[in-house]
Amino acid sequence: MREAAAWRSLQHPHILKFFGTFKRNKHLYFVSPFIDNGTLVEYIVLHPDLCETADALRYLHANGVVHGDIKGSNILIDDNVRCLLCDFGLSKVTQSRRTSTSMRGVGTFRWQSPELWFDAPKSFSSDTYAFAITI
Template identity: 60%
Template sequence: MQPICINGRFGDVFRGIHKTKGEVALKRLRIGGAGMDEEVIRRFEREADTWRRLKHPHVLEFLGTYKPEAHIYFVSPFAKNGTLLEYVSARPGINRVRLLWETSDAVDYLHRENVVHGDIKASNLLISDNGHVLLCDFGLAKPTHAQTSTALKGAGTLRWQSPELWNNEPRSFGSDVYAFAMTIVEMMTGKHPYHETKNSALITVRIVGGSTPEPKPAPRDWPNGLLDLVRKCWVVEPKDRPDACTLLASLNATPTLVRRCCMPPVEHFGLMVRAS
């Protein structure tokens, strides 16, 4: 494996060479101590079981697992174009509506398969070699009929979480839709939600209180209808939010967007890339 590492919530990602698949990414789950091993293995098996059955053009392909002594890895294609924000930051004229549509297509597919992703955000959206979205990181994904462990209730990334998750409600299709709207704002502005607030407790208060990171004044360079769609995804009651199929149809009807201004620099929130 090459010594390039991305540090994420539950593991580290390395680049390697597979003898038949070529360049691949290996996600290594972190193992805290002897007492954590059983929980880590359960999480690994749950993610593998969910991911391996997902087959879609906009879902990162599952290539298998690798279990050398003392470590466990997921193997997937290596996305050299990086994350969604990295990709659009380097391409100010890219059609962002297409990328959002592809993301909603992946989310709609998961929901039709009765799978809740649980952690939708731009850093969990990779870009394929031919420039298409690939939804990844299924560490919090679960079938809708599955029980949610106490350890994972409320899990996810703070700034993308919907208010009901703070009432100990399980992640749902509705919480995925809420996070997708956060991702729209993230991609269109180049900044993570609530970027002006650094204190986690204050962010939590804002989320629970119904304060959303809506851009103000309303951006003139957003396509007609996109901000209204975001607002609908942010309503307090999950059942009143549009479903993923509606998001897909709405984005399909959204005027094509080619931004004329430069994208702000990417802010690597919650993700550190380093070479060792």
């Protein structure tokens, strides 16, 4: 019931509306509008461009490369409608998968993870944050 109480109080254009609850055979059910376009997970499967970019980022990190400037304008779509990660001007090859880079104070503010605002080095984590902001 705590979930229902929390959900009931939320009113936002990007939060699924809550209509109420009902109980049947000792099970509590939530009532909301039916959304027929599926979930984000299903969308990504149907639109693999996002998966392609995530795979490119996984590949970079597995090879010790921090991109340093992940954002929508650095993902190009080729003639086969495949996403291609580009602009490696801020990239840095690290010594290991856990090592951060020494790049500081460069990149695009809107896509930077908060620690970069305070001059922390770019890292695999900051790339992942930028990718999440991008999608």
